[in-house]
Structure formats: structure tokens, C-alpha cells
Amino acid sequence: MTSNDLHWDDLRIFLAVARSESLSGAGKILRVDPATVGRRIARLEERMGAPLFAKSPQGYAMTDAGQRLLVHAERAEQALAGALEEVRGQPGxxxxxxxxxxxxxxxxxxxxxxxxxxxxxxxxxxxxxxxxxxxxxxxxxxxxxxxxxxxxxxxxxxxxxxxDYRLHLAAARSYLDHHPPIRALDDLRGHRIIGYIPDMIFDKELDYLHEIGVERVAMASNSVPVQFNWVCQGGGIGVVHDFAIPSGQGIRRILPDLISLTRxxxxxxxxxxxxxxxxxxxxxxxxxxxxxxxxxxxxxx
The missing domain is CATH 3.40.190.10 (Periplasmic binding protein-like II)
Structure with missing residues (x-):
């Protein structure tokens, strides 16, 4: 195989499959039919003289040869992006x-x-x-x-x-008006707590309630906006980003002098x-x- 046998379009298709790990995913990225992607990959593998992907029902996983080609393909992608930036770029x-x-x-x-x-x-x-x-x-x-x-x-x-940003326990005024007052940490017992689904916390920095000492979560979601909407609707008490509070109505911080998290x-x-x-x-x-x-x-x- 000579250097003239490999073109940027070959690498572009290879990168799409490597990143999506499927022909259908690559087809969506490239806006072409998955069958066309498959034919192009097969021809590229033939020209390279080595399989670039291991095919299975789970998708396309790169072989050792594919991993080696990936390094060069990404360098080519960066070089092309830099060239286009210089040519098309407008100062300022x-x-x-x-x-x-x-x-x-x-x-x-x-x-x-x-x-x-x-x-x-x-x-x-x-x-x-x-x-x-x-x-x-x-x-x-x-x-x-x-x-x-x-x-x-x-x-x-x-x-x-x-x-940095700060987080505090917070609840809607509609919830606080109809539940026992909270003047100390022990007063949280018996209140409905909103937080993450424990086994779906994807970063240890998000395990707020464990840090506070709260063990049971009555209303849980892996989505911050869902949790915040529950708080806004008076569903219970949750750990809330301070920067989100202005977008809610009647949200009050709870025990801010005792509980204040920084991330x-x-x-x-x-x-x-x-x-x-x-x-x-x-x-x-x-x-x-x-x-x-x-x-x-x-x-x-």
C-alpha cells in the first residue's frame, strides 16, 4: 500500500466508526447509509491488509491495528482542522x-x-x-x-x-409552611428528602447527602433539573445549586450556617x-x- 492509497475521506469514515462503535452510529454522524459505511470500512481494511474492527452483536470494537491507525487519524484530523481555521478564520x-x-x-x-x-x-x-x-x-x-x-x-x-460554586439544602416555601420547622440537623428526620439515585451517582463529588449524613432519599433522580423541579413544586428538601435558586419561585435555603457545600x-x-x-x-x-x-x-x- 502506498501513501496515495489512503485519503482523508477514508480516515473520516474510520474515525466515525471508532467513536460510535457501530455502522448505524457512524452513518448518523456522516449522514450516509450504514451499508455504505460498512462497504467503505471493508475496502479500507483490505487496503490496509489488517482488520481494523472486531465485529460482534455489541458493535464494532477496534483491533490493535485499529488502535494504531486511530493515533494517526486523529493527528490528521487535527492538522486539517488547524489548516481550515487559518484559511477561514477572521481576526477577532x-x-x-x-x-x-x-x-x-x-x-x-x-x-x-x-x-x-x-x-x-x-x-x-x-x-x-x-x-x-x-x-x-x-x-x-x-x-x-x-x-x-x-x-x-x-x-x-x-x-x-x-x-467554585456553592450548594445548600433548600425547599419551597409551600413545603416549609406545612411541615415542622428545621432549626438543627436532627430536625431533618421525618422530612421528605430529594436527591440522586444512589447507584447512579457518576462522580463522588455529587454524593452530597452522604456528606451531610442523610441516608434515605424518598424522591430520587439522576437528573439535577428533575430534582430541582421537585423542590420547586414543594415535594421535599434537596441539595440545590445556589446558581439555580433564582430560577425557582419561593425557594429558601435551609440551615445555611450549618450546611454549605463547595464544588x-x-x-x-x-x-x-x-x-x-x-x-x-x-x-x-x-x-x-x-x-x-x-x-x-x-x-x-
Missing amino acids: TLSGQIRIGAPDGCANYLLPQVCMRIMQDNPDLEVQIVALPRVVNLSRREADMAIAVSPPATGRLLVQKIT SFYLIRHADDRRLERLNRFAVALCDGLKAEVQRLEAQS
Whole structure:
């Protein structure tokens, strides 16, 4: 096989299958028929002289040869992105599509307004927010960058702290008006508690109730907005982000002098993306915007 036998389009299809681990998933990414993706992968494997994927009912898993090709394919992808950025880029403005992955609390209560302000200054920019109650997988290119509540311990990643944020026990006035008063931690016994489904807590930093000493959760969800809606509707007491409180009606913090939690947001990016000026500039605007928005909303809570 000569260097002329392998083209960017081959690598583009290979990357889509590697990241989605299926022909149908790759077809959605590429907007082509899955059968066409399968034929292209088969031809690529024939030209490479080695199987790139192990096929099974569970999907397409990369072989050792596929893993070796992945390194070079991602480098080619980064080189092409950098070239397009330099050719198309306009000094002082951001354009093109950027996808951000984030836990659903940040994605619902912070990112919409922060990203809207960035886009007002950059009308050619397209932003996609992937809100997931789990860690976003950057290695599969689920997003260009991700926000997390704890820094990853492994991987070739760029990690920077964005800002701290605070959480408190809170409840709706409609709930507090019809239940016994809470003046001490012991008074929480007998009250209905709202929180995460224990076996679906995807990051130890989210295990708020264990830290407080609460053992039983009467109303549970893996979604922060669901928990907050329950609180707003008078369903019970929950640990609430201070930055979410202004979006509710009649939400009151409980025992703020006794129970106050602090967590942090981190921006995580692919290490190879450090050379992409467009993403660097967007990251700066995003971090500055998130820090300012957390401060603004917490001041209102």
C-alpha cells in the first residue's frame, strides 16, 4: 500500500466508526447509509491488509491495528482542522460549530445564557450543548470540550479549573409552611428528602447527602433539573445549586450556617486542540462567562 492509497475521506469514515462503535452510529454522524459505511470500512481494511474492527452483536470494537491507525487519524484530523481555521478564520471573531458537553445542572442553569452572550459577539458561531447526567467521553469525540465537577486522572487532556460554586439544602416555601420547622440537623428526620439515585451517582463529588449524613432519599433522580423541579413544586428538601435558586419561585435555603457545600467546575479539552486558536479563544470566553454567571446568580440566591 502506498501513501496515495489512503485519503482523508477514508480516515473520516474510520474515525466515525471508532467513536460510535457501530455502522448505524457512524452513518448518523456522516449522514450516509450504514451499508455504505460498512462497504467503505471493508475496502479500507483490505487496503490496509489488517482488520481494523472486531465485529460482534455489541458493535464494532477496534483491533490493535485499529488502535494504531486511530493515533494517526486523529493527528490528521487535527492538522486539517488547524489548516481550515487559518484559511477561514477572521481576526477577532469565532465561527463554525463547537460542541460542549456538561453535567445537566450546568447545562440547564448556566450554559444557555453564557453561550448566548458569546454568540451575540460572534454571529457566525454555532454552539451545541450536550447535557448528560454522566461524564462526557472526549476520546469518542462526543464533544469538542467538556465541563466536569472533578478533574480526570488519566488521558491526554488539557484541564483547567473554571470556578467554585456553592450548594445548600433548600425547599419551597409551600413545603416549609406545612411541615415542622428545621432549626438543627436532627430536625431533618421525618422530612421528605430529594436527591440522586444512589447507584447512579457518576462522580463522588455529587454524593452530597452522604456528606451531610442523610441516608434515605424518598424522591430520587439522576437528573439535577428533575430534582430541582421537585423542590420547586414543594415535594421535599434537596441539595440545590445556589446558581439555580433564582430560577425557582419561593425557594429558601435551609440551615445555611450549618450546611454549605463547595464544588468546582473544570474545563476539559483534547491535548492536541491546544494548537487550535479558535477553540482556545472560545475556551477563554466560556470560562470567563461561566465564572461571572455563577457569581451573578449566587449573589441573587
